[in-house]
Amino acid sequence: VTDEARPLDRIEIVLVAPRNPLNIGAAARAMANFGFSRLSVVAPFEAHWREARSAVGAPQVLDHAHETPSLAEALAPSTLVFGTGTITRRQPEHPVVLLPDLGPLVREEIARGGRVALVFGPEKHGLTRDDLARCHRLLVIPTDDRQPSMNLGQAVAVCLYELAARLGETLQPASPAETPATQAEIERLAAVAGEVMEAAHYSPTAMHAANRHDLQLLLRRLNVSHTDGRRILGILRRILHRLRT
Amino acid sequence: VTDEARPLDRIEIVLVAPRNPLNIGAAARAMANFGFSRLSVVAPFEAHWREARSAVGAPQVLDHAHETPSLAEALAPSTLVFGTGTITRRQPEHPVVLLPDLGPLVREEIARGGRVALVFGPEKHGLTRDDLARCHRLLVIPTDDRQPSMNLGQAVAVCLYELAARLGETLQPASPAETPATQAEIERLAAVAGEVMEAAHYSPTAMHAANRHDLQLLLRRLNVSHTDGRRILGILRRILHRLRT
Numbered sequence: 001v002t003d004e005a006r007p008l009d010r011i012e013i014v015l016v017a018p019r020n021p022l023n024i025g026a027a028a029r030a031m032a033n034f035g036f037s038r039l040s041v042v043a044p045f046e047a048h049w050r051e052a053r054s055a056v057g058a059p060q061v062l063d064h065a066h067e068t069p070s071l072a073e074a075l076a077p078s079t080l081v082f083g084t085g086t087i088t089r090r091q092p093e094h095p096v097v098l099l100p101d102l103g104p105l106v107r108e109e110i111a112r113g114g115r116v117a118l119v120f121g122p123e124k125h126g127l128t129r130d131d132l133a134r135c136h137r138l139l140v141i142p143t144d145d146r147q148p149s150m151n152l153g154q155a156v157a158v159c160l161y162e163l164a165a166r167l168g169e170t171l172q173p174a175s176p177a178e179t180p181a182t183q184a185e186i187e188r189l190a191a192v193a194g195e196v197m198e199a200a201h202y203s204p205t206a207m208h209a210a211n212r213h214d215l216q217l218l219l220r221r222l223n224v225s226h227t228d229g230r231r232i233l234g235i236l237r238r239i240l241h242r243l244r245t
Numbered sequence: 246v247t248d249e250a251r252p253l254d255r256i257e258i259v260l261v262a263p264r265n266p267l268n269i270g271a272a273a274r275a276m277a278n279f280g281f282s283r284l285s286v287v288a289p290f291e292a293h294w295r296e297a298r299s300a301v302g303a304p305q306v307l308d309h310a311h312e313t314p315s316l317a318e319a320l321a322p323s324t325l326v327f328g329t330g331t332i333t334r335r336q337p338e339h340p341v342v343l344l345p346d347l348g349p350l351v352r353e354e355i356a357r358g359g360r361v362a363l364v365f366g367p368e369k370h371g372l373t374r375d376d377l378a379r380c381h382r383l384l385v386i387p388t389d390d391r392q393p394s395m396n397l398g399q400a401v402a403v404c405l406y407e408l409a410a411r412l413g414e415t416l417q418p419a420s421p422a423e424t425p426a427t428q429a430e431i432e433r434l435a436a437v438a439g440e441v442m443e444a445a446h447y448s449p450t451a452m453h454a455a456n457r458h459d460l461q462l463l464l465r466r467l468n469v470s471h472t473d474g475r476r477i478l479g480i481l482r483r484i485l486h487r488l489r490t
Binding site: 026032034099142143144146148150153161162164 | 406411
């Protein structure tokens with residue numbers, strides 16, 4: 001269906017638990033408008049998801065969409081993940097990228113042989129803190145302070161316009177010596193690292209959720225390559241084996 | 246309500262005969278998101294217009310919107326008008342501006358002391374040829390050939406994002422020696438020039454619609470200043486007086 005040589009086909013658009021069928025349709029239409037082909041939908045409300053797909057004139061991209069129960073599964077093949085959101089009172093846990101600056105970062109990642117994901121949260125509240133723990137960067141659309149929150153279909157359209165306009169079609173993904181680790185590899189690392197910490201009695205109450213959350217953030221700050229990821233995993237497994245015998 | 250010193254307040258967003266109340270609401274919301282304040286609605290379908298304005302959470306910008314019966318009236322105070330559309334089989338009658346290149350043109354016009362309008366056509370067919378005869382440039386959002394036509398609310402969002410992002414807040418409109426002619430002044434010129442052509446028996450069937458259409462296009466290609474517009478009008482009136490006596 002997709003052609004890996006096209007940069008836009010190495011970018012996954014991920015909608016987390018979208019509610020409104022009109023918004024799902026609008027997001028898919030914006031993808032078709034700007035030439036994007038890869039859509040994942042995480043834990044959609046089944047009735048609304050069915051309605052969006054069966055709507056008259058529904059964009060074809062909905063037929064090829066991946067449906068996954070968890071965000072981690074949708075992100076498995078990705079190497080660089082942008083979670084969309086607004087800057088709130090709380091200090092963000094991630095490096096913030098403003099949308100007009102997104103193009104060069106995506107271009108570089110694809111040139112390295114990576115795969116990029118843009119993640120959009122549910123209409124009501126956006127991405128949760130746990131969702132964002134699976135993202136490398138917080139992507140912010142610069143909006144007016146008095147009305148910062150955008151409609152989902154419009155937010156998707158604006159992000160894809162910016163990417164398509166600034167990325168161009170000239171970019172050729174190289175076959176790099178050091179491809180970045182995929183999110184599936186990072187999740188595997190996090191799981192084994194978590195086991196190691198537990199086996200080492202790292203936390204008195206054996207790995208609070210907060211520790212797992214921090215671990216997710218930390219692993220994404222490291223910029224782990226595929227090869228290094230395998231090395232670290234080997235080391236962790238060896239440690240785990242020692243701790244348990 | 247608006248502050249003429251803010252560049253975004255010198256930009257009028259014009260919706261021609263919008264049909265869908267959701268689209269009207271979405272356009273107004275995008276204006277609020279990106280800090281635009283001036284909305285004109287031309288010949289709206291009354292029931293839908295009422296519905297959009299009375300919707301729960303309707304953006305405030307709808308309360309301050311201008312409602313006009315004709316596009317010419319909505320454009321009266323503007324000096325540079327961009328009509329949005331797609332490039333079709335037909336050779337466009339206007340210079341084409343791609344959206345990523347819009348910022349510098351708008352910046353320059355506002356620095357000259359001008360006022361800019363972005364015009365969006367009805368959902369079904371977009372702007373008519375007569376609507377476009379009131380525009381200086383055809384503004385095109387670069388989209389995929391297989392799905393070029395955008396949803397109205399999304400098209401407005403993408404255009405306003407681009408303008409807000411590239412225009413910044415630093416721009417200060419100067420008080421220029423030569424401010425450009427407003428669209429009201431151009432319309433007055435077109436009317437008097439038309440009368441002159443008729444009085445001079447320019448066309449055997451006394452000014453076909455096609456001649457009036459070409460005249461509108463021509464006057465907008467001239468880049469007439471306010472002062473020159475008055476001069477030309479004085480000359481035309483003199484000629485008309487001579488022709489009629």
